[in-house]
Amino acid sequence: PPLDSLLNLDDIEAAATAQVSKKCWAYYYSASDDLHSKALNNHAYRSILLRPRVFVDVTRANTTTTLLGHPVSTPLYVSPAAMARLAHPDGEAGIARGISRFGAMQLVSHNASMTPEQIVADAPAGQLFGWQLYVQTNRAKSEAMLARIARMPDRYRCVVLTLDAPVPSKREHDERAAVEARLLVEAASPPPAEEGAVVKPDANAGVGKKLFFGTAADLTWETTLPWLAQHTTLPIVLKGIQTHEDAFLAARYARKNPGTVKAIILSNHGGRSLDTSPPAVHTLLEIRKYCPEVFDTIEVWVDGGVRRGTDIVKALCLGAKAVGVGRAALWGLGAGGWKGVDRTFEILQGEIETCMKMMGAKDLSELGPRFINTRAVERD
Numbered sequence: 600p601p602l603d604s605l606l607n608l609d610d611i612e613a614a615a616t617a618q619v620s621k622k623c624w625a626y627y628y629s630a631s632d633d634l635h636s637k638a639l640n641n642h643a644y645r646s647i648l649l650r651p652r653v654f655v656d657v658t659r660a661n662t663t664t665t666l667l668g669h670p671v672s673t674p675l676y677v678s679p680a681a682m683a684r685l686a687h688p689d690g691e692a693g694i695a696r697g698i699s700r701f702g703a704m705q706l707v708s709h710n711a712s713m714t715p716e717q718i719v720a721d722a723p724a725g726q727l728f729g730w731q732l733y734v735q736t737n738r739a740k741s742e743a744m745l746a747r748i749a750r751m752p753d754r755y756r757c758v759v760l761t762l763d764a765p766v767p768s769k770r771e772h773d774e775r776a777a778v779e780a781r782l783l784v785e786a787a788s789p790p791p792a793e794e795g796a797v798v799k800p801d802a803n804a805g806v807g808k809k810l811f812f813g814t815a816a817d818l819t820w821e822t823t824l825p826w827l828a829q830h831t832t833l834p835i836v837l838k839g840i841q842t843h844e845d846a847f848l849a850a851r852y853a854r855k856n857p858g859t860v861k862a863i864i865l866s867n868h869g870g871r872s873l874d875t876s877p878p879a880v881h882t883l884l885e886i887r888k889y890c891p892e893v894f895d896t897i898e899v900w901v902d903g904g905v906r907r908g909t910d911i912v913k914a915l916c917l918g919a920k921a922v923g924v925g926r927a928a929l930w931g932l933g934a935g936g937w938k939g940v941d942r943t944f945e946i947l948q949g950e951i952e953t954c955m956k957m958m959g960a961k962d963l964s965e966l967g968p969r970f971i972n973t974r975a976v977e978r979d
C-alpha cells in the first residue's frame with residue numbers, strides 16, 4: 600500500500616508484516632515467554648488518562664528539547680535494535696535517513712547489520728547518534744569497538760550500556776521460526792543463503808540467541824563502570840533499569856563519578872528479556888514516589904510499547920526526558936525502507952503535536968503530572 604495510506608503504527612506494522620520474511624517477522628515481533636510484558640508496556644499507557652486544559656493559544660507546539668546537552672527537535676528517539684537489514688536493504692542507514700528531517704537521535708545496536716561507519720556516513724552534519732554496547736566476555740573486543748566509536752566524535756555522542764539482557768531469554772516465535780527454517784534448509788539443496796550477518800554458534804538457535812554469543816554475564820556496578828569509563832570519554836547511558844532501587848544507584852554513581860553516567864533508560868527490552876518485568880511507566884511512578892531527586896541528577900529516558908503520540912506525552916508528563924521506539928522504526932523500514940521510517944516518524948511527531956495542543960501545552964517544558972491521571976495504572 601502507498602505509505603500515505605498508512606495512518607498509524609498498527610497500519611505500519613501490518614504493512615511490514617506482509618512484506619518481510621517470516622524469519623524477520625518472528626525476530627522483531629517476538630518477546631519472552633508469554634509476551635505479558637510486551638502487552639503491558641502498551642496497556643500501561645492506555646490506563647493513564649489525560650487532563651486537558653482549555654482556553655490556551657495553541658497555534659504552535661514546541662517539541663524541541665536537549666538530550667545530554669545536545670539540542671534535538673523532538674523527544675522521540677530510535678532505540679537500539681539489532682539486524683535492521685533483515686527488514687530492508689536500507690538497514691540502519693535507512694533508519695538514519697528516515698528520521699533525519701525530524702532532528703531525532705538514533706541509538707545504534709551493538710548487533711546492527713551495518714558497520715557503525717556505514718550507518719552514519721550519509722547523515723547530515725549535526726544528526727545525533729549513540730552506540731549501544733553489549734559487553735563481551737572477551738573485553739578486548741569491546742575495547743576495540745569503543746576505540747572505533749571514539750574516532751567519530753561528531754557522530755556518536757554517547758555509549759548506551761544495556762543491562763537487562765545478561766543471559767538469552769526464551770523467545771518462542773524466534774526459536775520456532777529458526778527450527779522451521781532449518782527444516783526447510785534440510786529439505787532444500789543447496790541450502791539458501793543466510794539473511795544478514797549473524798554469528799552462528801548453534802545452527803538451530805533463533806536470531807536472538809545467535810546474536811547473544813559472546814555476551815558477558817558478569818557485569819557489576821563496581822567493576823564494569825570503572826572499566827567502561829577507562830575506555831570511553833563519551834557520556835554513559837544505562838539501559839534496562841526497571842526498579843527505583845537501581846535508578847537510585849545509577850544517580851548515586853553519577854553524583855560520585857562526574858562525567859560518567861549521564862542518563863538511564865527505563866526499559867524492559869520491549870518485553871524481550873524477562874516476562875512480567877515492569878513497563879517503564881511503572882518504574883517512572885516508583886521513582887516519583889521513592890527517589891524523585893533522580894530526575895534532577897540524571898536524564899531519564901524510557902522505551903517500550905509506544906504506539907501513539909499520547910503515549911509519548913504521558914511519559915514526558917511523568918518525568919521522562921525522551922521516549923524511544925524499537926519495533927516501530929523496524930516496521931517502518933519493513934513497510935517501505937527509509938521512506939517507511941520517515942512516514943512512521945511523521946505519524947508519531949504529528950500525534951505528539953496534536954496531543955500537546957489538545958491539552959493546552961505549548962512547550963514540552965510545561966508538561967508535568969498536572970496533565971495526567973494515573974489512578975488506574977497505580978492500581979494495576
Ligand code: FNR
Nearest residue numbers: 627678679680681708761868869903904924925926
Ligand atoms: C531490540 N532491543 C535491543 N536493545 C538493545 O539494547 N540492544 C539490541 O541489540 C536490541 N535489539 C533489539 C532487536 C529487536 C528486533 C527489538 C524489537 C528490540 C530492545 C530495544 O532497544 C527497545 O528496548 C525495545 O524495542 C522497546 O520496545 P518497543 O518500542 O519495541 O515496544
